[in-house]
Amino acid sequence: MELLKEKIRKEGHVKGQGILKVDSFLNHQLDVALFEEMGKAFAKRFAGQGINKILTIETSGIAIATSTARYFDYCPVVFGKKYVSLNLDSDIYSSDVYSYTKQQSYKIMVSKQYLNENDRVLIIDDFLANGKAVEALMDVIKQAGATLVGVGIAIEKGFQNGGALLREEGIALESLAIVDEMSEENGIVFRD
Ligand code: G4P
Ligand code: NA
Ligand code: NA
16 A cells, blocks of 8 residues: 555654554554545455454554444444453453563453354454464454454564465455565565
């Protein structure tokens, strides 16, 4: 998606250890108009497949998921919760996520009320790196007996292995921008 790539070129900052900072439009301040375009792009790529639910993970995935849901017929967004709260139902699906950046595991939780075997689910997230978050969401979908239709990612880091693993598994993965390289010499290099 050209608009997203332009935004990354203009406002993205490469940090050490392969981290791309995009706080000005995706992770802290949110460019809502861009989100709408991303939502439209996902809706187009996953059209006609009966998607009736979008599953994401807090925090950054939620806004993109919401913009995407607008372009499907009645399609709520459900997000995996990372923090236990008193008002979360006890009847939950949960799965462990190992975060490479944080070097520790955490749990994501989804109430059984909001995901079941009748759901045809699109997973949406902001970044795909090693794919651990997406794997946990896929696990939750499996526990629910729901159907995974595909995975939509805003920015895939093609130099980490999450994308390759999902594609090998035959999962319909659509990334709006794939960064294959980030270096001082070559800057940010996108896959076409
Ligand atoms: P993985 O899920 O693909 O295995 O990646 P990892 O554990 O390494 O990612 C941890 C968090 O960092 C995730 O957000 C992920 O979206 C984000 N992330 C990974 N690589 C980058 C990057 O290059 N740039 C930015 N900006 N984020 C990256 P999270 O902890 O779930 O946080 P949030 O959703 O609350 O923002
Ligand atoms: Na995220
Ligand atoms: Na993030």
